Amino acid sequence: MGTELETQIADLKKQVNQLKEGTKDQLSMVVFSGDMDKILAALIIATGAAAFDMKVKLFFTFWAISALRDPAKNGKGKNFIEKMFGMMLPKGSPKLKLSNMNMGGMGTAMMKGIMKKHKVASIEEMLKTAGEIGIEINICEMSMNLMGFKKEEMIDYPHMTICGVATFLTDAAESKIQLFI
Amino acid sequence: MSTEELKKIKSNTIVDARGTACPGPLLAAKKAIGEIESGEIMEIYSSDEGTKNDIPKWCNKMTHEFLGIIEEDSYSRLFLKKA
Numbered sequence: 443m444g445t446e447l448e449t450q451i452a453d454l455k456k457q458v459n460q461l462k463e464g465t466k467d468q469l470s471m472v473v474f475s476g477d478m479d480k481i482l483a484a485l486i487i488a489t490g491a492a493a494f495d496m497k498v499k500l501f502f503t504f505w506a507i508s509a510l511r512d513p514a515k516n517g518k519g520k521n522f523i524e525k526m527f528g529m530m531l532p533k534g535s536p537k538l539k540l541s542n543m544n545m546g547g548m549g550t551a552m553m554k555g556i557m558k559k560h561k562v563a564s565i566e567e568m569l570k571t572a573g574e575i576g577i578e579i580n581i582c583e584m585s586m587n588l589m590g591f592k593k594e595e596m597i598d599y600p601h602m603t604i605c606g607v608a609t610f611l612t613d614a615a616e617s618k619i620q621l622f623i
Numbered sequence: 624m625s626t627e628e629l630k631k632i633k634s635n636t637i638v639d640a641r642g643t644a645c646p647g648p649l650l651a652a653k654k655a656i657g658e659i660e661s662g663e664i665m666e667i668y669s670s671d672e673g674t675k676n677d678i679p680k681w682c683n684k685m686t687h688e689f690l691g692i693i694e695e696d697s698y699s700r701l702f703l704k705k706a
Contacts, residue, residue: 486645486646489646489650490646490649492653493649493650493652493653494681561647562645571650
């Protein structure tokens with residue numbers, strides 16, 4: 443009986459603590475897709491949220507990590523398969539394709555032209571802004587290993603960390619908004 | 624505020640975000656608001672239609688007082704008072 447009560451009390455304490463912590467004014471996003479349009483949408487939402495004074499944490503995983511590769515950098519010590527992956531996947535954000543109407547690259551080129559005309563910032567510009575306003579980028583280590591990407595081939599970004607799913611879960615649990623793109 | 628009242632306002636700072644698309648005007652506003660004092664007035668020029676809906680919502684969240692909009696030929700002037 444005594445231990446049962448103790449467990450209940452411990453449970454209640456845990457719940458009270460969770461209530462006390464509550465959610466922060468924070469946006470937590472999984473950026474999974476490596477499509478140019480989806481990354482752009484993610485960055486527009488992220489920078490917008492930062493303008494709303496929200497803390498923003500982006501968890502880059504799988505195909506999206508290609509967007510963070512620096513075209514001028516190379517990873518060292520890659521095996522054959524990793525080298526193949528590296529060659530086949532877009533090397534940096536300027537190489538990303540549209541999720542629809544890519545038409546062998548024509549659609550993407552046209553979209554970039556339209557974006558310029560409408561003064562929509564490019565992904566490179568958005569990433570620079572994101573860094574300036576303190577948006578955190580966390581890269582999933584497991585995905586990086588799967589794709590054979592190395593930390594040294596990522597862009598210079600002021601708030602970049604390599605981490606795992608626990609980081610995302612902790613961030614998401616305390617965020618008011620969670621998104622998956 | 625009415626357009627007449629708004630026209631009389633002398634803004635402390637003007638943010639010209641004409642020609643930028645979402646979220647450009649919002650980010651410009653966010654950057655500029657840090658440079659004025661509480662109670663001062665900021666004016667945002669924007670040619671992006673959506674900004675007219677977005678800035679009042681932003682003000683609401685940030686507790687700045689949204690004062691109103693003056694429509695010019697090819698852009699809008701949005702007024703707000705810093706909280």
